[in-house]
Amino acid sequence: MTExxxxxxxxxxxxxxxxxxxxxxxxxQGRDREATSAGDGLSxxxxxxxxxxxxxxINSALAERIKSLNVQSGAFQPLEAFKNKLGEDAxxxxxxxxxxxxxxxxxxxxxxNLNASVHLRCLLTDxxxxxxxLKIHQQ
Numbered sequence: 848m849t850e851x852x853x854x855x856x857x858x859x860x861x862x863x864x865x866x867x868x869x870x871x872x873x874x875x876q877g878r879d880r881e882a883t884s885a886g887d888g889l890s891x892x893x894x895x896x897x898x899x900x901x902x903x904x905i906n907s908a909l910a911e912r913i914k915s916l917n918v919q920s921g922a923f924q925p926l927e928a929f930k931n932k933l934g935e936d937a938x939x940x941x942x943x944x945x946x947x948x949x950x951x952x953x954x955x956x957x958x959x960n961l962n963a964s965v966h967l968r969c970l971l972t973d974x975x976x977x978x979x980x981l982k983i984h985q986q
Contacts, residue, residue, distance in 0.1 A: 856981075
């Protein structure tokens with residue numbers, strides 16, 4: 848296992864999780880119009896851009912991590928199959944994120960609906976399952 852593949856995947860997952868957490872807080876604010884920035888200067892669009900980038904890269908990060916594990920041949924096929932399914936779910940979530948980014952002003956309600964999207968929730972659950980499975984394989 849290479850440390851670089853572990854770090855790349857961890858960074859990708861961390862960005863998705865941080866974006867989702869920010870989106871939960873943004874949705875709770877009840878804004879009708881987009882806030883220009885949070886207290887630290889970051890806006891909802893910054894977090895959506897991070898999520899978009901991470902969704903575009905998660906499948907390659909997973910592929911590198913799986914390859915670096917040297918798992919037994921019987922375990923490789925289920926990992927690869929689930930990676931592919933996770934990639935499909937990431938693509939669906941990506942479309943939803945891109946749709947939200949396309950509107951001129953992002954309301955809390957729009958972000959709340961994105962947070963509730965089955966595509967995003969499915970992806971998050973996929974990530975949690977895959978991450979735990981990879982940790983076990985790593986041991």
